[in-house]
Amino acid sequence: MFEMSIRALVSRLAQNGQVFVRGFKHFNELLPNNKVVLCKPKLNILHQETRVGRSSYATPTRVSTVQSVASQFQLHARRIFVDNVLRRVTNSLTADLRKRTAKRILFGDSAPFFALVGVSLASGTGILTKDEELEGICWEIREAVAKIQWSTLSATEDETFYEDVPVGLNAFEWGSVIAKGCNAVVYSARKRRESESTMEAAAEAQPAPAREESHGEPSQHPLAIKMMFNYDAESNAGAILRAMYRETVPARVQFVDEEFSSMESRLAGSKVALPPHPNVVKMYCVFTDRVPSLPDSLSLYPHALPARINPEGFGRNMSLFLVMKRYDCSLKQYLHDQGAAPRTAVLLLAQLLEGVLHINMHGVAHRDLKSDNILLDVSEGDDVCPLLTITDFGCSLANKDHGLVMPYHSPDMDRGGNTALMAPEVVCATPGAFKSINYSKADVWAAGAIAYEMFGMMNPFYASRDTGKPQLYNYRYREDELPQVPDSVPPLVASVVMGLLKRNPSQRLSAEMAATILQLHLWGPSSWLRSSGRMPATNEILQWLLCLTTKVLCEGRGLPPGGGGGRRTLPEYQLIATFLSRVSLRSVKQALKWIHLLAL
Numbered sequence: 001m002f003e004m005s006i007r008a009l010v011s012r013l014a015q016n017g018q019v020f021v022r023g024f025k026h027f028n029e030l031l032p033n034n035k036v037v038l039c040k041p042k043l044n045i046l047h048q049e050t051r052v053g054r055s056s057y058a059t060p061t062r063v064s065t066v067q068s069v070a071s072q073f074q075l076h077a078r079r080i081f082v083d084n085v086l087r088r089v090t091n092s093l094t095a096d097l098r099k100r101t102a103k104r105i106l107f108g109d110s111a112p113f114f115a116l117v118g119v120s121l122a123s124g125t126g127i128l129t130k131d132e133e134l135e136g137i138c139w140e141i142r143e144a145v146a147k148i149q150w151s152t153l154s155a156t157e158d159e160t161f162y163e164d165v166p167v168g169l170n171a172f173e174w175g176s177v178i179a180k181g182c183n184a185v186v187y188s189a190r191k192r193r194e195s196e197s198t199m200e201a202a203a204e205a206q207p208a209p210a211r212e213e214s215h216g217e218p219s220q221h222p223l224a225i226k227m228m229f230n231y232d233a234e235s236n237a238g239a240i241l242r243a244m245y246r247e248t249v250p251a252r253v254q255f256v257d258e259e260f261s262s263m264e265s266r267l268a269g270s271k272v273a274l275p276p277h278p279n280v281v282k283m284y285c286v287f288t289d290r291v292p293s294l295p296d297s298l299s300l301y302p303h304a305l306p307a308r309i310n311p312e313g314f315g316r317n318m319s320l321f322l323v324m325k326r327y328d329c330s331l332k333q334y335l336h337d338q339g340a341a342p343r344t345a346v347l348l349l350a351q352l353l354e355g356v357l358h359i360n361m362h363g364v365a366h367r368d369l370k371s372d373n374i375l376l377d378v379s380e381g382d383d384v385c386p387l388l389t390i391t392d393f394g395c396s397l398a399n400k401d402h403g404l405v406m407p408y409h410s411p412d413m414d415r416g417g418n419t420a421l422m423a424p425e426v427v428c429a430t431p432g433a434f435k436s437i438n439y440s441k442a443d444v445w446a447a448g449a450i451a452y453e454m455f456g457m458m459n460p461f462y463a464s465r466d467t468g469k470p471q472l473y474n475y476r477y478r479e480d481e482l483p484q485v486p487d488s489v490p491p492l493v494a495s496v497v498m499g500l501l502k503r504n505p506s507q508r509l510s511a512e513m514a515a516t517i518l519q520l521h522l523w524g525p526s527s528w529l530r531s532s533g534r535m536p537a538t539n540e541i542l543q544w545l546l547c548l549t550t551k552v553l554c555e556g557r558g559l560p561p562g563g564g565g566g567r568r569t570l571p572e573y574q575l576i577a578t579f580l581s582r583v584s585l586r587s588v589k590q591a592l593k594w595i596h597l598l599a600l
Contacts, residue, residue: 137542138584141549145580148553169289169321175221178326180300183394184228187294188221188326223284224326227291228319229304235318237288244320249364249393250274251322253285272363272398278574279355281375281391282325291319327389328378332371334386335453342488344385345454347575349493350518351388352450354578356443357511359390363403365439367416368395369446371453384569397439404440409433420461420474421446424503427475441505444514448500455485479503492521492529495598509594512582516591519579523548528592531599541588545580552577 175188226247233243241248248254249272274280293309305313331348334340340348352374359366366373369390376386395417397406406413411431416422416439423445429437452459460471460483472481482501485494496517499509509517520528525544527533536544552573568576 134538134542135585138545141545141583142581144549145552145577148577167285167287167323169292172223172225172323173221174225174292174294177296177300178224179330182229184226185301185304186224186226189223189225189323190221191223222326224324226322226324228322229301230291230316230319231304231314233316235316237318240288240318240320244394245271246396246398247320247322247394248283248286249396249398250276250280251283251286252276254287272400274359274362274364274398277355277358278387278578279351279389280358281327281389284323284325286320286322288318288320290317291315324391327375327391328386329376330372331374331376331388331450331453334376334378335371335456338382339456340454342455342486342490345451345456346490346493346518346522347385347572348388348454349447349451349496350515350522351571351575351578352390352447353444353511353515353518354575355388355390356447357515357582359396360404360440360443360511363398363400364393365397365404365416366390366393366395366443366446367397367439368392368418369443369450370418370421371450374450380570385571387571387574404438406437406439408435408437416442418446420463420470421449421459422474423505424474425505438505441508441510444500444509444511447511447514448497451497451500452483452485455489457483457485477503490521492595492598493518512587513591513594515579516587517595519576520588520591520595523576523579529595533596535592535596538585541585545583545588548576549580552580 171192172189173192175190178186178188180186228244228247230240233239241254276282291306291309297305298310302310303313304315306315306317307313308317329337356366356369373390373392375389375391377389378384378386380386395414397404397416408415408429408431413431415426415429415437419427423442426437426439426442429435449459449461458464458471461474463470471483479498479502482498485497496509496514500514502508525536528536555568555573
């Protein structure tokens with residue numbers, strides 16, 4: 001193996017050295033006095049430029065000549081890198097993809113590609129051989145994908161606006177009601193234009209209702225402001241944030257008063273800060289303010305209003321406001337209105353599992369997953385799979401001290417919302433002095449139950465409209481009682497759903513395993529998934545990952561609505577990029593092993 005690595009290294013040096021020799025031959029002819037030492041090319045180039053720039057006889061022509069040669073040197077270096085990287089891409093990629101990739105690297109937009117330096121050395125006859133070194137290649141892939149600047153799926157507000165100065169209600173123009181629940185109401189909104197003066201904003205007591213746009217059309221109010229109903233917390237920022245801190249878990253900016261007490265600061269410091277993710281709601285900022293008198297508030301939520309607005313109301317004067325991106329509909333509404341094709345349902349389930357994996361990896365358990373708390377962006381078109389995001393973290397477990405394990409000392413302790421979709425280990429937990437509940441696989445169980453809805457079936461753990469009883473009870477069902485998914489669902493995906501609904505958490509699929517299996521099902525070579533197929537070698541897995549990375553970097557950005565100009569739609573490329581941003585050889589091999597054991 002060592003001899004093979006030496007031969008590969010010598011071969012690469014000989015091959016790439018020819019390009020440098022030709023470049024320096026031309027370089028030697030152009031520079032004054034022809035003094036160039038080939039064994040130290042970069043150092044002599046810099047030295048020669050400095051000497052020419054300081055000499056009395058240096059002219060703009062000579063300087064431009066040096067700059068031109070230096071530019072050619074960089075071009076040669078880039079070309080060598082392109083050749084070495086693209087040589088690793090599997091033969092299934094077309095020549096068109098290679099040409100477009102080379103064009104991006106050589107003539108601009110190359111930053112993500114140069115994060116892949118060293119990937120070309122990981123071939124089967126390359127220098128890297130140890131598992132730890134090969135995992136480093138996956139790290140390079142993750143770094144490259146992390147540099148992608150994705151095009152937005154719809155028109156959104158300038159996110160830097162929320163990072164500059166604290167905002168309040170006067171910074172927004174309010175629209176009409178989007179949704180109302182037991183604990184909050186959501187309004188459409190937009191950021192006020194700079195031309196609108198602060199005086200006009202302060203004088204405007206009754207925001208004019210906005211006309212609600214039809215489903216799927218661009219909105220003049222691209223934001224959603226969620227106003228929490230405050231019945232108990234005192235009307236000050238510290239008390240409100242302490243009582244509703246779970247709602248702020250995905251927030252990027254949090255505005256608080258300068259008089260924030262040290263105790264409240266410690267409580268805020270123990271809360272988990274959830275990094276942004278494509279499958280988690282985009283929450284720009286949170287702030288506290290006085291509850292306003294908005295259109296239809298007396299008819300929609302009269303009891304949540306303070307006495308200064310409704311004498312019969314029980315609400316406090318101040319509450320918490322969450323500024324989010326406005327999404328088109330909930331998963332429940334989407335499935336009810338048009339349903340999901342089998343492939344679309346698989347893509348939605350994969351996105352849901354990627355979102356669950358992200359929040360669990362950062363020490364957050366949602367504990368209230370249901371189709372109402374999953375939002376969709378359908379701005380790419382009705383024939384394109386929507387972008388799925390998880391929202392409503394009001395019941396989440398997000399504490400740095402406990403992580404995903406919550407002490408369960410008393411039956412009065414909050415175990416989460418939506419009892420029907422509580423995992424068996426949660427709903428069957430008994431309190432005690434030294435008892436605790438492990439939520440590490442609770443959200444994936446709920447995702448498995450929601451999968452039935454995605455595939456056009458009734459959730460077996462929800463009460464039927466006809467009988468008023470559920471088909472199965474989460475605290476006593478047997479796994480052989482789980483309904484079979486439709487025949488249109490691929491068998492591998494059906495097995496994943498069954499694996500997510502295992503009663504025993506130790507036998508249940510993790511979010512990472514389930515998401516990786518679905519990613520392999522969607523994008524992996526079909527020969528890897530056959531019952532008679534063989535386990536791919538490490539080099540084959542690396543080539544496949546590099547193939548996906550090249551396709552995403554080359555095709556995935558700047559796609560127009562509907563995915564024109566690329567082979568896939570933007571939500572699909574985003575799903576692939578989400579996978580690549582967390583990929584490891586270990587996870588792919590474990591998923592492939594599970595697939596092959598299933599076939600046996």
